[in-house]
Amino acid sequence: MSADPLGAELLALALEAGRRAGALLRDGRPDDLAVARTKSSPIDVVTEMDIAAEKLITGFLAEHRPDDGFLGEEGASSPGSSGVRWVIDPLDGTVNYLYGLPTWAVSIAAERDGETLVGVVEAPMRRETYHAVLGGGAYAGERRLAVRAPAPLDQALISTGFAYVQTRRARQAEVARHLVPRVRDIRRGGSAAIDLCDVAAGRLDGYYERGLNPWDLAAGDLIAREAGALTGGRPGERPSGELAVAAPPGVFEPLQELLEESGAWHD
DSSP states (O other): OOOOHHHHHHHHHHHHHHHHHHHHHHHHSOTTGGGOOSSSSHHHHHHHHHHHHHHHHHHHHHHHOTTOEEEETTSOEEOOSSSEEEEEEEEEOHHHHHHTOSOOEEEEEEEETTEEEEEEEEEGGGTEEEEEETTSOEEETTEEOOOOOOOOGGGOEEEOOOOSSHHHHHHHHHHHHHHGGGSSEEEOOSOHHHHHHHHHTTSOSEEEESSOOHHHHHHHHHHHHHTTOEEESSTTSOOOSSOEEEEOTTTHHHHHHHHHHHTTTOO
16 A cells, blocks of 8 residues: 555545545435335435435544545535545435345545545445555455456447436437447446446446436546546546546457547537
8 A cells, every 4th residue: 555644644535534424324224215205205315325425424534633624515615725535425316225235335535736646445235345545555444356257349348428418318229239249238327436446346348328417426536547547528628527447458448449539428
């Protein structure tokens, strides 16, 4: 791991915050959330859990590092004065969580002067915690992660995600239709953070998605890169809401080229 004492401190805090939030979400979820009657709709229950998890994370981190900034999916936003900003998705994979599927996660990243220094993705139902410090490699628990050996694109298993907005989903379906004959197969897991970690762990040959937010990407992108993946957006660009791509060298380039050809960056 990195010898940077700040990185070690931020990692320890992110791991503990992720563990606590993951336990809250796992243990606080009603057994049959899809027909929950405690609120006006099951979505309200999920939203309350999402907000509670973010408050837990930001409260814990602020207690230990009161001068840091925050950017969170559920509204946490403050610039801070330390040069460190936490980028938080308290519940990535909301629909999976709603339906009782296991592919959801807590994603916490720490940036220093705009560069991601630490990433943690806590996946409670998988009983896995992925983490990385810039320059220190990527891990699942104590196991060091490494991407798969490059495969020809027609033998590559690729994951993606789809937006909630119907018009964008229709366009994304067209992009997927363009890719399906050119790759081994396509998966749709439902959590960008876990997809990126699965690239890091060698469970996928690649991943792409349009429409992600910074909190969807920050931790998983670092974990994938520290495991040996290349990440980016359109050719020559960093991953962003326009397009995010992650894959081992040798798969990344032809996948990015195919996505460019398919017009994956526009609605």
